[in-house]
Each structure stands twice: as C-alpha cells, then as structure tokens.
Amino acid sequence: MDASFFRLLLIGTVCLGLSEFTFANDSIIRIDFGSSQRLSEAPWNNIDQPGASGMVLTNALDQTGKATSLSVRQLDPWAGFNLSGTSNHASLPASASTDSFYLEQGVDPAATLRLEGLSPGHRYRITIDASRMGGTEMRSGKYTVNNHTNSLDAKNNQGRPLMFSDVVADGKGFITIDIQCAAGSQYAYLGAMQVEGHFAAAEANRLAADSLDGPPLVNAMAWGIANGATGEMLWSKNPDQVRAMASTTKMMTALIVFELCQEKPERLKEVVSISKRADDMPGSTAAVKVGEKVVAHDLLFGLLLPSGNDAAIALAEHFGRYLPDDNGSIRNGSAAACYDRFVDHMNAKAAELGMKDTIYLAPHGNSGNRSTIRDLTKLAMFVLLKPALHEYFNTQHHSAEIVQPSGSKRIHYWKNTNELLDIEGFDGLKTGTTTMAGACLVATGVRNGDRLVVVILGSKRDSRFLDTRNLFRWGWTQRAAITRSGQ
Numbered sequence: 001m002d003a004s005f006f007r008l009l010l011i012g013t014v015c016l017g018l019s020e021f022t023f024a025n026d027s028i029i030r031i032d033f034g035s036s037q038r039l040s041e042a043p044w045n046n047i048d049q050p051g052a053s054g055m056v057l058t059n060a061l062d063q064t065g066k067a068t069s070l071s072v073r074q075l076d077p078w079a080g081f082n083l084s085g086t087s088n089h090a091s092l093p094a095s096a097s098t099d100s101f102y103l104e105q106g107v108d109p110a111a112t113l114r115l116e117g118l119s120p121g122h123r124y125r126i127t128i129d130a131s132r133m134g135g136t137e138m139r140s141g142k143y144t145v146n147n148h149t150n151s152l153d154a155k156n157n158q159g160r161p162l163m164f165s166d167v168v169a170d171g172k173g174f175i176t177i178d179i180q181c182a183a184g185s186q187y188a189y190l191g192a193m194q195v196e197g198h199f200a201a202a203e204a205n206r207l208a209a210d211s212l213d214g215p216p217l218v219n220a221m222a223w224g225i226a227n228g229a230t231g232e233m234l235w236s237k238n239p240d241q242v243r244a245m246a247s248t249t250k251m252m253t254a255l256i257v258f259e260l261c262q263e264k265p266e267r268l269k270e271v272v273s274i275s276k277r278a279d280d281m282p283g284s285t286a287a288v289k290v291g292e293k294v295v296a297h298d299l300l301f302g303l304l305l306p307s308g309n310d311a312a313i314a315l316a317e318h319f320g321r322y323l324p325d326d327n328g329s330i331r332n333g334s335a336a337a338c339y340d341r342f343v344d345h346m347n348a349k350a351a352e353l354g355m356k357d358t359i360y361l362a363p364h365g366n367s368g369n370r371s372t373i374r375d376l377t378k379l380a381m382f383v384l385l386k387p388a389l390h391e392y393f394n395t396q397h398h399s400a401e402i403v404q405p406s407g408s409k410r411i412h413y414w415k416n417t418n419e420l421l422d423i424e425g426f427d428g429l430k431t432g433t434t435t436m437a438g439a440c441l442v443a444t445g446v447r448n449g450d451r452l453v454v455v456i457l458g459s460k461r462d463s464r465f466l467d468t469r470n471l472f473r474w475g476w477t478q479r480a481a482i483t484r485s486g487q
C-alpha cells in the first residue's frame with residue numbers, strides 16, 4: 001500500500017504542474033484526518049478532533065513505525081468531520097479516504113495547521129488529499145503551505161492529490177498550512193496528508209517545562225473567569241476563539257422563551273405539542289414523544305435539566321409564532337416557519353447583547369452553532385440579571401405531568417446534568433457535550449459574597465467539572481489575596 005500511495009503522489013505532482021523534488025533516504029509520515037469511528041492502522045497517525053485547538057498530534061510515527069519529532073498544532077477548529085468520502089481510492093486505505101475534516105462557509109470557512117518539530121531550513125514535500133462523493137455543488141478548497149497556494153476539489157475525488165514540493169521549515173522548525181473554502185465553494189476538506197523529509201527522533205522535541213505561575217492547568221481548549229458582578233474578564237485562555245458550543249446553546253433558547261413569557265405570563269401555562277421533528281432529534285433528550293403535550297413552564301425544565309434537544313425544537317416551534325418575520329409582521333405560520341423565526345430571533349438577540357462572534361443555526365446544540373468564551377460570558381451575565389430565569393438553571397430536579405396522545409397522563413422526572421449543583425455555592429448555568437465541541441460548561445458560583453462566572457469550551461467529559469472547580473478555586477483565591485493586599 002505504501003509504495004502505491006507514493007507512486008500516486010508522484011503522478012499527482014505531474015498532473016498538477018508542481019515541481020517534483022527527490023528526498024533521498026528521508027522518512028514519510030502519513031496522517032488521517034477524520035472521525036474516531038474510522039481510524040487508520042499504524043503506522044498511520046490519526047487526528048480525530050476537528051473542534052480542538054492546540055496540539056493534536058505529537059511524536060508522529062514514520063512509515064517504519066518509528067516515533068519522530070513531528071507534531072501537529074491546530075490553530076483554530078474546523079466545522080466538523082464528514083463520513084462521505086470514497087471507499088475506492090486508488091491508493092489510500094478506506095479508513096483514510098472515507099472520512100475527512102471539513103470547512104463550511106458561514107460556519108467555519110477557514111482553518112490553520114502548523115507542523116512543528118521539523119528541522120529548521122530543511123526542505124519537505126507535503127501532499128494533501130480529500131474526497132467527498134455525491135452532491136452537485138463544487139467542493140473546492142484553497143490550500144496555502146507557507147507562501148505557496150493551490151486548490152483541490154474534493155468532489156468525487158478518488159485519486160487526485162495535491163502536492164507541495166520544496167517547502168522549507170522556518171527557523172523554529174515550523175511549516176504553516178492554511179485551508180479555506182475556495183471562491184464559489186460552500187465547503188473545503190482535508191482527509192489525508194503525507195509529509196516527506198527529515199525528522200529528528202521523538203526525544204528531540206520535548207515540550208518546555210510547566211510554568212509554576214498562573215492559573216491551574218486544565219483540559220479545556222478555551223476558558224474564562226469573569227467578575228460575576230460586572231462581567232469583566234479577569235483571566236482567560238483563547239477567550240475570542242470561535243468554537244462549537246454544544247448545548248450551552250440552550251441558554252439562549254430559554255432566554256427567548258422566557259422573555260416572550262415575560263410579555264404575557266399566561267404563555268407559561270400554554271400546552272406545547274411534541275412534533276415528529278422534535279421526537280426524531282438525536283442526542284440528549286427530555287424523553288418526550290410525538291403527540292404528547294407538556295405545559296411550557298415544565299418543558300423549560302426539560303430543556304435545561306436533561307438538556308433536551310427534543311424540548312428545544314418543540315419550544316422553538318411553539319413560541320416562534322409570537323415572533324415577527326422579516327417584514328415585521330407576526331403570524332402563526334407552519335411549525336417549520338415558526339422554528340426558523342425563533343432561530344432568527346436567537347441571532348438577533350445575540351447581536352443585541354454584543355455577542356459578535358456567535359452564530360445560531362438551531363435552538364439545540366447538536367448543530368453547527370458557534371460562540372466564544374467572551375460571548376457566552378455576556379449571555380451568562382444577562383441571565384443573572386433575571387432571577388426568575390436563573391432559577392430554572394439552578395434547579396436540580398423537576399417532575400412534570402405529560403399528557404399522552406391517548407389522553408392518559410404520565411409523570412416524568414428530570415435531573416440536572418450540571419454536577420456542580422451538588423456542591424454548596426454553585427448555582428448554574430448550562431452544560432453541553434458533542435463530539436465536535438467536546439465537553440462545555442457555563443458555570444456561576446458565589447463564595448463569601450464574591451460571584452464569578454466560569455466558561456469552558458472543548459474540555460473532556462470526565463474532567464469538565466474538575467476543570468471548572470479548579471478555575472473557580474484559583475479565581476476566588478486570587479480575588480481574596482487582592483482584597484487582603486488592598487489593591
């Protein structure tokens with residue numbers, strides 16, 4: 001397989017008109033970008049974190065299985081991963097050719113990778129491949145390696161790689177690769193990469209020793225600690241990096257519903273019917289079924305405690321009827337039209353709150369919704385200004401009466417997914433977890449009258465709450481020390 005892949009790359013060089021360069025006695029490193037469901041066997045290296053920012057691969061294996069100095073750093077996240085590539089690639093294994101990372105106009109139109117641990121001043125050959133089968137639209141990406149740019153159309157690609165020869169590592173041993181959607185293309189892809197050249201042994205590229213200063217080390221890719229009284233960002237990491245936000249989305253969903261009910265409190269008593277669209281929605285669920293009916297007040301708990309995607313859709317379809325369309329008129333319309341108006345209003349509210357880097361495509365987190373630490377902090381501060389809404393987020397358990405299509409009734413119990421509520425002093429707000437976003441949390445807490453807001457994005461499921469507690473603990477300690485010193 002290795003020999004045939006290499007031959008194909010040489011053919012691809014000629015076809016693309018790029019200069020061919022011979023790398024005698026050098027090593028080859030191959031990287032598969034895609035889903036954890038389709039990992040390639042060693043000595044392939046796998047990167048399966050499209051939503052991650054930071055180091056995503058260290059000590060890459062070469063074609064002999066030897067660990068090398070090469071590392072890959074993802075400087076910003078992708079829109080997600082795709083599973084619709086070819087399984088009949090001329091040389092790549094199906095595990096590498098059927099999946100890829102993708103970019104999308106209007107969501108994440110660009111991404112940057114940096115190859116690190118290379119030999120400064122040495123020349124490398126970098127080959128890129130991607131496949132997206134089916135569809136009618138162009139799926140072309142523009143790829144820039146250092147200062148050299150070319151394009152690759154992934155549409156129905158089964159063996160047309162893109163090669164950059166004679167790429168020189170800079171004085172730090174870095175090569176930067178920028179990818180973006182080409183003009184007129186909605187999507188761009190990265191499925192596999194080959195790097196050929198000289199690599200030092202793995203031991204030559206150890207990271208610097210941990211600093212003994214600053215906030216605690218956490219798994220989260222981005223985080224922020226804000227003053228809960230003023231919203232001032234006190235300490236942060238990547239606070240303006242746009243990332244998937246998972247079900248922290250539902251903070252805005254709840255806010256829109258709550259404000260509509262503030263206008264007319266009787267709306268909280270309205271009965272919401274569960275549609276097939278809501279019932280069919282995968283992911284976290286409030287366990288309501290098509291044809292069932294739930295009072296809006298109760299369904300808000302179903303939205304926030306178990307983080308029900310089904311509840312999010314049902315609430316959007318129901319309450320969208322009270323929102324104006326593009327012409328400023330309010331009319332019921334179909335459930336789909338009401339849903340769309342609701343999402344439009346989520347974006348309008350985000351703009352009103354100054355959440356300039358936030359985009360909502362759906363009222364739930366199983367979507368392409370994006371935000372930043374700074375924007376979610378603004379939203380959290382706004383929620384805190386509404387004690388009656390904050391109480392929904394701070395509730396640990398709630399039981400609701402659900403009317404079934406037959407007319408019979410059942411009682412359903414919901415428990416809050418926010419484990420911090422089991423600890424004194426924490427009182428909100430919202431969890432979120434998807435493969436793309438990682439584990440996320442917007443949390444609020446008070447210690448000795450000092451309220452902080454902590455937001456984390458891109459953590460790990462089993463460390464999300466510990467990350468957050470460590471940041472709260474450090475923040476409160478620093479604040480107390482500043483108070484004692486009189487600063």
